[in-house]
Amino acid sequence: MTGLPATWPGRRTASLVYVRDLFRELIGRDMKLRYKRSVAGVAWTLLNPLAELGILFLIFGVVLPLDIPDYPAFLFTGILAYGWFQNSLHFATNAVVGNRELVRQPGFPILILPVVTVSTNLIHFLLALPILFALLFYSRIPITWAVIGLPLIIVLQFLFTLGLAYLVATFHVRFRDTQYLLRVLLQLTFYLTPVFYEPTAIPERYQILYRLNPMVFLVDGYRAVLIRGEFPRPGYTVITTLVAGAVLLAGLHVFRLASQRFVDEL
């Protein structure tokens, strides 16, 4: 027999190598499955946001012009960031419910499931980034040193989205119409996030409330480091980090508490 006498449950104390491999296989499975039977394959990852770019540009660039400089690059930044957020939460409803047999596997670290969902969508986000850079190049926007702030913003968005993903996944186990409710909420937050408009368009007296939404900071943050060539404001960054951290802790806590009942509820 191989293996040292590990303490129970064996795999929770298992090596980082194991967790890495598990993570890799589950993400690989998700990626393969999403495009396995489609002709265009991973191209869908790019076609979707491009189509959205076309539609929004038609409306707010041509029909009702908002007069924002470098509008295609501006729009596409918002679309990619919000798309990652939206898709992560959408797929998070199925993170637990759709993996019944994994949840029932002895020693399987259930905590990893929402992480896999958010990471898979991060990969789609990263795959579409070259198009964004092409748009920046086309609009003759120079890449400045501020671009080193990009990973920080990505990490922040990852943590914030993960926190919500834990909540969504937990809730969907109990109430199977969470995904429909979520769709409505995501539509609402689409308008509460500056995807196609400038955050300054919101009236002054609502600004503080409005900016508490971390997505406002995040979308604007991408534009700051990529388009405007400046770092996000430190104070605002700290506040958003705190909010995202609190959401993540809350999500983790709720998920852990509820996960003991997952097996019985599935």
Place this chain on the structure above:
Amino acid sequence: MTDAIIVQNLSKRFRRYRPDRPWTLQEAVLGGLRRLRPLEEFWGLRDVSFTVPVGHVLGIVGANGSGKSTLLRLIGGVGRPDSGTVKLNGRIGALLDLGAGFHPDLTGRENVFVAGVVAGLTRRDVVERFDSIVAFAELEAFIDDPLRTYSTGMQMRLAFAVAVHVDPEILLIDEVLSVGDLGFQRKCLDRIADFKAHGCSILLVSHEASLVRELADEVLWLNGGRLVLRGKAAVVVDKYVDHVSAGAVQAGEGWNQASPLPAPAPISTGHSSPVPKMIASENRFGSLELEITGVRLVNGEGRPIDEFRSGNPLRVEIDFRAPRRILAPIFQVYIFRDDDMVCCDLNTEGTELKAAQVEGSGRVSLCLERFDLKGGRYYVDVGCYAQNWAYAYDYHSDLYPLPITGEGVETHPDPPHHWEISAGLRARPAVSELQPAGRRRIWRLV
């Protein structure tokens, strides 16, 4: 010898919900939150304790819904018990849900990697074992086809092949040995024997009595979430098969209800009789609603015996104490040879106890007018069971040695005997008492 698995007082409560329990938020809001509450609760598993030494195979038998799968899952760390603990020493592998992580749209190769990692292997492990896994499943020609093109048998073979390549130190098996054709089944059984030979401890759940008999060292019989009997494989399996074929399972309906039982007292304390090293869940188990407080082996004159001479009378005296009234308990005496062969198996079914109630202290004696086992080393086990063998109140295993000298027979299934129920026992006819007893009586008359 160290124990691979230590289970102590494990209990799991389940909730039964209304059939129209809302599964969506919309229904919950419209239908009122009342319906969210469970209708009733019942014990899926109640106070189960046992240990499995390293390298042993423990079989688990019982009817559907008796808690077998729940027990395996709790041991696997899936779900949380409502009370009790599980301790494991070693890397755990499970054949519970075969093919966890399998997806029909992925190829066999891709599925082996996902399932292997989900089952606890690293990618390197899977790469190393890949050829062996595919060869075991006999699917070399199809491994790069999508899983959906496989037959069910082929899928199960692949799943099983992955599962047996995890090299566990503790293996949980739930009803999965009926995979594939006979040749493949043989291969699986050989593999399991191989695991055992390498010191792997195995928990085996199966409905196939012969399989459990063949593979297990010891067997645990569960009913309604309670431990009925635990002991040598042959004994328990036979008893279980008898029980099932006698149709007694139906008679025991209502076992699942969470009955208002007192919590069992700690098994090692408050025990006055000079019983040698009684250890909970090792050589003693049961709910202890009725406690066996003393056991004596005496000769015809009532004197304790050190050595029994074949052909003489033998009495087994069982003292008991029942803090609360108990209806129709069954007392049982087993006599084993030291190689675990059952030589004699007698119980009080068919005596006046069948329709009696006991409360307080009392004594039940088995009087063998003449006992003719041939010389050797024997053990006496005594037990007391709830009505219809529903579960054990108290069972003492391997505690009372009985050396025998002289000539006699190998087994003595029905020696001349009678039961004496005496010394303070308040046995009353059941008909004047509780309703259920009355109903029983009427039923028996019809």
